Each structure stands twice: as C-alpha cells, then as structure tokens.
Amino acid sequence: MLAxxxxxxxxxxxxxxxxxxxxKLSIQEGGRSRVVNIDWQQRGDSSxxxxxxxxxxxxxxxxxxxxxxxxxxxxxSQVYPLDQDLVxxxxxxxxxxxxxxxxxxGLQGPxxxxxxGAFLQDDWSVSILDSDNNGPILIVLSHPExxxxxxxxxxxxxxxxxxxxxx
Numbered sequence: 001m002l003a004x005x006x007x008x009x010x011x012x013x014x015x016x017x018x019x020x021x022x023x024k025l026s027i028q029e030g031g032r033s034r035v036v037n038i039d040w041q042q043r044g045d046s047s048x049x050x051x052x053x054x055x056x057x058x059x060x061x062x063x064x065x066x067x068x069x070x071x072x073x074x075x076x077s078q079v080y081p082l083d084q085d086l087v088x089x090x091x092x093x094x095x096x097x098x099x100x101x102x103x104x105x106g107l108q109g110p111x112x113x114x115x116x117g118a119f120l121q122d123d124w125s126v127s128i129l130d131s132d133n134n135g136p137i138l139i140v141l142s143h144p145e146x147x148x149x150x151x152x153x154x155x156x157x158x159x160x161x162x163x164x165x166x167x
Contacts, residue, residue, distance in 0.1 A: 017044050019105070019157035021135075025051070029146040038150070042101060069097060096122060104150065106136040 036053030047064035134155035
C-alpha cells in the first residue's frame with residue numbers, strides 16, 4: 001500500500017516528544033549499500049540511537065545531549081555541536097540532525113505540518129511511502145550523494161500526552 005497523503009495520526013493527539021521505534025536502515029552512497037538495525041528513543045530534547053550491522057559499521061551509539069551530539073563507535077567518541085550537520089562517512093554527505101527527528105515522524109519540522117507525498121528541504125527529499133496509526137513505517141530520504149531507506153518495524157508512543165515517558 002502506498003500512502004502519499006498526510007500521516008494517519010493526528011499530531012495533536014500524540015505526545016511527539018516521547019517516542020521510540022526500531023527497524024532497519026538502508027544506506028546507499030558512493031556505490032556502496034549497507035543495511036543496519038536502528039533503535040531510536042526520543043525523550044524530549046534527548047535522543048538515544050543505536051545502530052548495529054555488519055563489520056563495516058559495527059555498533060554505533062548516537063546521543064543528543066543538550067546542545068551536543070555524541071557519537072560513540074566503541075573505541076572512540078566524537079562530539080559535534082547539535083546545530084551542525086552530522087558528517088557521516090568523512091565528508092561524503094551531511095545529515096541534518098535537528099530536522100531528522102521530525103522527518104522520521106512524518107513531520108516537516110517544529111510547526112508539526114505533516115509530510116504529504118514528497119517534501120523537499122535543503123537538497124533533501126523526504127518521502128513517506130507507508131504509514132500506520134503510530135506514524136511512518138517506510139521512509140525514503142534522498143540527497144544527491146546518499147539515499148537512506150528506513151523501514152520501521154515497531155513504534156512506541158503515547159496517545160495521551162505525558163505518558164510516553166514510560167517507554
């Protein structure tokens with residue numbers, strides 16, 4: 001089923017500051033393609049993301065804490081300012097960190113406008129290809145240098161504001 005309309009959930013009914021999902025993330029860039037597991041937990045302004053996959057990526061833990069983004073690859077940690085685009089794979093592409101937390105929920109940004117069909121911003125195309133009652137379950141993010149495909153297996157979020165912090 002292809003869902004090119006607004007997300008089926010009404011942002012006004014959900015606590016969008018406390019949520020979690022797990023799934024698979026396909027990363028295609030520079031002629032390479034990798035698939036990793038992703039587990040993203042959002043609690044207010046704090047993000048906690050685990051990526052793990054084949055030997056090329058191993059285990060990566062990404063945390064947004066205050067105004068910093070901390071990336072731990074097991075043997076080393078790097079700290080970035082949160083308002084700076086996150087550099088992945090050297091300088092091959094930049095990931096717009098602050099907007100990503102909205103995009104994976106099917107939202108254009110803090111104004112909570114839903115993504116309908118494809119949404120374009122700063123050379124990124126965001127397409128919601130399938131959704132369920134909790135949010136997008138198939139998302140494609142495309143940039144001239146990279147294509148990300150996110151398949152969400154399970155969303156955990158609250159339908160009553162203030163209760164999702166129990167996830």
